[in-house]
Amino acid sequence: MTLSALCAKASAGERLSPEEGLDLLAHAELLDLAGAANEIRFRKNPEPRVTFHVDTNPNYTNVCTVDCIFCAFYRHPGEEGAYTHSVDAMIGKFRESAAKGVTTILLQGGVNPALPFAYYVELVERTVREVPGVTPHFFSTSEILGMARVAGLTVPEVLRRLWDAGLRTIPGGGAEILSDRVKKKISHLKGSSDDWLGVMREAHRMGYRTTATMMYGHLETDSEIITHLDRVRDLQDEYRGFTAFIPWSFKPGNTPLEKIIPHYATPVRYLKMIAIARIYLDNFPHIQASWFSEGKKTGQIALHFGADDFGGTLQEENVHAAARFVNKTSTEECIEMIHDAGFPAAQRNTVYDILRTYEVPSAAA
Amino acid sequence: MQIRDRNLMPVWEKIQSGERLTLEDGLRAYTSGDLIGLGAMAHAVQKEKSGDAVYFVLNQKIEPTNVCVLACKFCDFAARKGDPHAYEMTVGEILGKLTPEIREVHITGGMPPDWPWERYLEIVRSVHDRLPEADIKAFTAVEIDFFHKKFRMPVEEVLRQLQSAGLRTMPGGGAEVFSERVRRLLFNQKIGAKTWLDIHRTAHRLGIPTNSTLLYGHIETLEERLIHMIRLREVQDETGGFLTFIPLAFQPGETGIKPAHRFTSAADDLRTIALSRLMLDNIPHIKAYWVMLTEEVASVALNFGADDMDGTVGGEKIAHDAGAVSPMTLAKERIIGLIRDAGKIPVERDAYYNPLHVHQERVVGKIPYLNSVPFYARLEKRDFRILPVVPRRMGMLCALGEIDAGPFSLMDFLRQEDDMELMGWCIATRDQVKSVMLFSKEGWRDLDGRTIGITDDTATSVHLLSVLLEKKYGVHARFERLHQGVNSYDGLDAVLLIGDEALRRNKHGLDGFELVYDLAREWYEWQKLPFVFAVWALRRSLPSAVKEELSGLVKGSLESVGGDFVSVAGPHGRRIGLTDEETQEYLSGFNYSLGEREREAIEVFRRLVPAAASGAHASPPDREGR
Numbered sequence: 001m002t003l004s005a006l007c008a009k010a011s012a013g014e015r016l017s018p019e020e021g022l023d024l025l026a027h028a029e030l031l032d033l034a035g036a037a038n039e040i041r042f043r044k045n046p047e048p049r050v051t052f053h054v055d056t057n058p059n060y061t062n063v064c065t066v067d068c069i070f071c072a073f074y075r076h077p078g079e080e081g082a083y084t085h086s087v088d089a090m091i092g093k094f095r096e097s098a099a100k101g102v103t104t105i106l107l108q109g110g111v112n113p114a115l116p117f118a119y120y121v122e123l124v125e126r127t128v129r130e131v132p133g134v135t136p137h138f139f140s141t142s143e144i145l146g147m148a149r150v151a152g153l154t155v156p157e158v159l160r161r162l163w164d165a166g167l168r169t170i171p172g173g174g175a176e177i178l179s180d181r182v183k184k185k186i187s188h189l190k191g192s193s194d195d196w197l198g199v200m201r202e203a204h205r206m207g208y209r210t211t212a213t214m215m216y217g218h219l220e221t222d223s224e225i226i227t228h229l230d231r232v233r234d235l236q237d238e239y240r241g242f243t244a245f246i247p248w249s250f251k252p253g254n255t256p257l258e259k260i261i262p263h264y265a266t267p268v269r270y271l272k273m274i275a276i277a278r279i280y281l282d283n284f285p286h287i288q289a290s291w292f293s294e295g296k297k298t299g300q301i302a303l304h305f306g307a308d309d310f311g312g313t314l315q316e317e318n319v320h321a322a323a324r325f326v327n328k329t330s331t332e333e334c335i336e337m338i339h340d341a342g343f344p345a346a347q348r349n350t351v352y353d354i355l356r357t358y359e360v361p362s363a364a365a
Numbered sequence: 366m367q368i369r370d371r372n373l374m375p376v377w378e379k380i381q382s383g384e385r386l387t388l389e390d391g392l393r394a395y396t397s398g399d400l401i402g403l404g405a406m407a408h409a410v411q412k413e414k415s416g417d418a419v420y421f422v423l424n425q426k427i428e429p430t431n432v433c434v435l436a437c438k439f440c441d442f443a444a445r446k447g448d449p450h451a452y453e454m455t456v457g458e459i460l461g462k463l464t465p466e467i468r469e470v471h472i473t474g475g476m477p478p479d480w481p482w483e484r485y486l487e488i489v490r491s492v493h494d495r496l497p498e499a500d501i502k503a504f505t506a507v508e509i510d511f512f513h514k515k516f517r518m519p520v521e522e523v524l525r526q527l528q529s530a531g532l533r534t535m536p537g538g539g540a541e542v543f544s545e546r547v548r549r550l551l552f553n554q555k556i557g558a559k560t561w562l563d564i565h566r567t568a569h570r571l572g573i574p575t576n577s578t579l580l581y582g583h584i585e586t587l588e589e590r591l592i593h594m595i596r597l598r599e600v601q602d603e604t605g606g607f608l609t610f611i612p613l614a615f616q617p618g619e620t621g622i623k624p625a626h627r628f629t630s631a632a633d634d635l636r637t638i639a640l641s642r643l644m645l646d647n648i649p650h651i652k653a654y655w656v657m658l659t660e661e662v663a664s665v666a667l668n669f670g671a672d673d674m675d676g677t678v679g680g681e682k683i684a685h686d687a688g689a690v691s692p693m694t695l696a697k698e699r700i701i702g703l704i705r706d707a708g709k710i711p712v713e714r715d716a717y718y719n720p721l722h723v724h725q726e727r728v729v730g731k732i733p734y735l736n737s738v739p740f741y742a743r744l745e746k747r748d749f750r751i752l753p754v755v756p757r758r759m760g761m762l763c764a765l766g767e768i769d770a771g772p773f774s775l776m777d778f779l780r781q782e783d784d785m786e787l788m789g790w791c792i793a794t795r796d797q798v799k800s801v802m803l804f805s806k807e808g809w810r811d812l813d814g815r816t817i818g819i820t821d822d823t824a825t826s827v828h829l830l831s832v833l834l835e836k837k838y839g840v841h842a843r844f845e846r847l848h849q850g851v852n853s854y855d856g857l858d859a860v861l862l863i864g865d866e867a868l869r870r871n872k873h874g875l876d877g878f879e880l881v882y883d884l885a886r887e888w889y890e891w892q893k894l895p896f897v898f899a900v901w902a903l904r905r906s907l908p909s910a911v912k913e914e915l916s917g918l919v920k921g922s923l924e925s926v927g928g929d930f931v932s933v934a935g936p937h938g939r940r941i942g943l944t945d946e947e948t949q950e951y952l953s954g955f956n957y958s959l960g961e962r963e964r965e966a967i968e969v970f971r972r973l974v975p976a977a978a979s980g981a982h983a984s985p986p987d988r989e990g991r
Contacts, residue, residue, distance in 0.1 A: 031401055038401050267665055297662050300630065
């Protein structure tokens, strides 16, 4: 098929095969991708508004035994700088955040084998009980697999107990690239693609809502990116449990992988990821642009490439910061960035219910 | 291509038909919410002009001093004499900043109260002596005006002296916004629009091409930005001397000016790039100056109309002092990576935008003239990138192994036959061609001993002229290479022009040169053979699958055109002043397929050209040595 026919097919919202997706990603002009992605975005979400949420991204521990070579955040047990916070300390942090208007707490740690399963259950229970107004968005798949190992439980049993404690949403981190060739090289202890998909499948079956992520810009090929998209699209066909897809680029600072991959992926590469995700993931409601991980201007431009969500305000963040990549914002600036990009803004909660809207002031329109 | 905003459609229709946009069209496009639709329109124009090429230059910026008699509100670079951060570099210090790989030296700075004129000339002369290969781009119109007043010399004399010291081009700074309202409020010590434009006109007349700029994102209106572009467009119609346009995003920093926002938004930056490309239909290049736009926006802008990233700029003090977030130096490697990721060909250039090196594989050359349009009409590429380049430069890049295929000027092909193999196509004609023309004051036989200005763009036409003069008419003339982009033919008895420029002049005439000869007709009447100007060839070492793919693409393109040239080349023709009927007639006069008669014509020509000329290192006589 010619590229223009392929773009027309994509714009019309027809499902693309992996071969077609790869052809588009590798060969289409940037703005042809953007045009198709935009068309789909506005068909799916006709409101021009762009959503964001007020969130924070603290960590309960940086102790980790998984040794991913793309990570600058973790410490081994006992290593200098290693920490694990008590449940009390975390609840204290959450209360402070809630008082500042935070509605989502995205909590992740390292994978710390010294922590008992009860710690996690208590964190969830007490957050739900003691910090009203916030949604716990806790624990990546690697941590859930870690809990299962420590507690001698199956993944469904772990998910069931967390559900009973009040957890309803799970972050989608840790997917990296769903290609075992790549995973073996960058995170050989973190589990296979099937592990990530397996935890997500069980969670969706149980009624959890989760996000899906992708970290690109290291060793992956275009074809592996399409494979990643294809696998999350397949899983989404089963339970429709994913709320949004969030790509971000690998940040080499302070990581062992920095020696091989010295440069950040380019802004254009990011915009292609946003657009191809919108085009290929025909069963995802939202695509999230990240001002935080790619830069504010790139984040704004991504809103014209098929993204309809601007992520969170991230009052605290430690993982990218450890890789010398720092962007900060406030709720006001977040709204202004969305307006500047040409869209009305709307604050949402963790599962994309709209809480409040902010029309574009006429001067900025 | 997706245009979601119906309001953009009338603008898009005008662009497709080669019509010039008005202020109202510009405002309509500027205020559209459809950023992608606007960008796609600008990108279509960009591709037509620059193909997939994005240029950069290995450059160094020299600011000899920050001491300045002016105190512009937007500048926090300038210092007063005696200020703790004031500096004045010696010639030795300046030379110490130069490294051998630099191809463009950009010299601007403050305007100190006490430097003698000779000091400026000495700087230019010394840099030129140290790096004769590098082009010197120096002094904004504001500085030229300062020299003119301070040293009581006409602007023309200032420029002539700088030119003989080694200045080649001028930067475009100091234009700010051509609005008296804004000038009074922000730049009241700077020259106004009229002076700025007059100085650039004078430079163009002297053979000094220049850049142009717009400083936006402070208190100016969209209308004022567009009027600024339109005024540049008018001057360009007169002189053709602007090489590029550079929209500069205002950096608030500590400058004391309070714009509506802290920095221009990414959307405003991209819209401004796109509008520049759409409005300035006669300026060849649009620069996304990464130092001011940020690397983020500049790299995206390469798909919104910009075809130049500036360069590896050594020390960009002015933008940096005002808080530009880009790092001081973007390594060449990073620039190449950004350009490639944008789907473009990184092309290293000189100050005149001549390509020096191509950092990309699978590059196909494209002659940027109307007569080559049909080859590329439907060439939907996946693995190839297209580089528009004048024939002579295409030959040079091919000799460096940096271009893999294309329609090569016949002379270039003959010189590189060992590495290149013929495909089945050519640009040949039966009797006349109308785009290789000699405009002359004298008849053929009276040109003996006279001086003929020859185009810098190709070797084949120059050798054809030579063969006609010497072998057909038995006379010898002196050749003098014309400056690029300069329309001054003083002191010449005849001028050889090719391509679109020849077509345009053929239609409207060239003042003072009343005799007009069509070289293809001259050849035909002499040899009764077609003349082959260019032949399609590709590198022998390419994998056969690649060869087949490319052949298939060119063939498919020509077949899809059939004989209907207007549908693919009409807009190009209209842009150079041809009616659709003239375009159709002109292109119908070519034979694109390489047959027996064309091969015979090539052999006859080969025998007539002196053996030395078809050797690898031969080039036509060249007074300038460039």
